[in-house]
Amino acid sequence: MQVELRGITKAFGANQVLKGVDLKLEPGEVHALMGENGAGKSTLMNILTGLHKQDDGTVYINGEQKQYANPKEAEENGISFIHQEMITWPDMTVLENLFMGKEIKNKIGWVLTKEMKKEAEKVFNELGIDISFDRTMRTLSVGQQQLVEIAKTLLNDAEVIIMDEPTAALTDREIKLLFKIIRQLQEKNVALVYISHRMEEIFEISDRVTVMRDGVSISTKATKDTTYDEIVRQMVGRELEDYYPEMTHDKGEVVLEVKNLTHLPHYENISFKLHSGEILGFSGLMGAGRTEIMRGIFGIDSFEEGEILLEGDKLDIKTPHDAVKKGIGFLTENRKEEGLILDFPVKDNISMTAFEEFSNKGWIDTKEEKEFVDLLVKRLTVKTASIDLSVSALSGGNQQKVVLAKWIGAGSRILILDEPTRGVDVGAKREIYNLMKELAERGVAIIMVSSDLPEIIGVSSRVLVVHEGSIAGELHRDELSEERIMTLATGGE
Structure with a gap:
């Protein structure tokens, strides 16, 4: 799926959050979306997935103009958003979370648990996820919950997955597994928008980087053609000459x-x-x-x-x-x-x-x-x-x-x-x-x-x-x- 957003603007009352943003996403790429907090990254993604409607600008899906009415419609059309604060049902099982609102049922409405497990097992095996379907979400680590959310997007046949700060609470081992899964998704031609403040991750996992500042898209470059300093300068609009201030460390009693x-x-x-x-x-x-x-x-x-x-x-x-x-x-x-x-x-x-x-x-x-x-x-x-x-x-x-x-x-x-x-x-x-x-x-x-x-x-x-x-x-x-x-x-x- 190819996604393009052109000239997107959005204001909430007197607060102009987006002032003209362009973003193009190609099939099978990991596209990093960078910017300071408040730059408008999440708002832009919420417009793509139908949570908000832009004031001006156009969304194109595979070259055709498209406007999703809500996130559910976007999901049904292959675009999923995994938020930083994941939306799960903590006291329900992994299987119930995977199929929430999309349960497989027979003609008289009975839920076919075995059929659902078979479908879920295919995806879990593909991704190398080893989590029992009977565990409740509350008993899983944040990293395991993240993997369940990714599996859910594949059960929904997602062609575009948006990840907002996906590694913020993950261990190093979980991050390595996440990156391995992202590369597997790329092989399936799934496109990913990767929002993160962790610069080292951007250079490890992304193909292209779009930088936003104050509601405007500043630049889009191949990751290999940019540098840490250039991205920081574009994000903040100035040089950060000394990232860590010089500490005196004169301690007292x-x-x-x-x-x-x-x-x-x-x-x-x-x-x-x-x-x-x-x-x-x-x-x-x-x-x-x-x-x-x-x-x-x-x-x-x-x-x-x-x-x-x-x-x-x-x-x-x-x-x-x-x-x-x-x-x-x-x-x-x-x-x-x-x-x-x-x-x-x-x-x-x-x-x-x-x-x-x-x-x-x-x-x-x-x-x-x-x-x-x-x-x-x-x-x-x-x-x-x-x-x-x-x-x-x-x-x-x-x-x-x-x-x-x-x-x-x-x-x-x-x-x-x-x-x-x-x-x-x-x-x-x-x-x-x-x-x-x-x-x-x-x-x-x-x-x-x-x-x-x-x-x-x-x-x-x-x-x-x-x-x-x-x-x-x-x-x-x-x-x-x-x-x-x-x-x-x-x-x-």
Whole structure:
């Protein structure tokens, strides 16, 4: 299937999201769609699949003008969209999810489970997927759920598959399997639109790259004919001379000490010290226990043994509220479910941890609250039409800035940042790194959990590597390399 979008424009009220976008997709190619958060990538794909209707411009399918009424019609015509936040029925089985709304039935309406399993087995065998059809979706890893979604598109005879940040929560092994399947799909002449902020993936898997900026398609090139620097320059409209800001790493006194923290089977005997003004990196493979350790420190989950000391005094943290009162903030890796109240406005999401700053005897000084939020929005360059806009309307990078603003506004002395730049574009990443540097220079102690090795190396003053629930080693700034981190992360010495 050949797809072409010409001169696509789209506005939501006064917000002009797309200002004239061209995109051409050939059968059997992997076409990377790049751009900062808010550039209009998802809106463009939602127009192609019929979720939104463009204000101007034309969609052509195999040379003929076409307008799908809704995503279901697009799917029935061979175009499937696998969203970053996958839409599944978690308490239903894999088989039920595969055939939801498209069950194979006999003449009297009975569902033919055996026939459905036969059809699904063909696709699973083709793709090399080994997952029981009887498992519920909730019991699968994110990577396994992604594979089920891909299998579903093939059951629907998809000729075009759109993948939005498909590797954001996958392990290295799952990413390799995904790439293997993508290449198999190419051999079947399936075309893929691949939306990702991970530049190394773009150069490994894509044939062509289209870059968008501020609702306009800037360029389309064969991937082999462009460079990392050129794509970044086109995305942000400027040079990013130093991707990671120069960190001073002048650390002060120990502010937090963790001693022998244990919560089996997740982690055991975790001990480390955190200094004011430093950025302590936590690295390791997905599932090693990094996030679980942070959840224990912040009081989300209890731990069985060990103690936490703040400036030498033992802490009794039973809940996140206890941690916040002690000046600890936690930016979780799952911002949509744990970091934000999506239906609430930007203002409320930022001010919720700092009501004492502008309240008197239970009454909120709304003028003071607005000034407080406006200051943080300006400082963190949150792109929003209004602080009264629902936070769900913001791009991923701006949502992440709102979560950061919340914890900075709370006056956190210790900040735990779990995957702080996941799903965030290169420009917003740089802004987050600059903010981390500024906070560290002001004496804030930062723990950063990240699966991005260049990020860990570029930002951290030292790194603790976690392997199967234990700290496998500590690397100081002058010892940091991807090889050394991966050696420790995989159980080597």
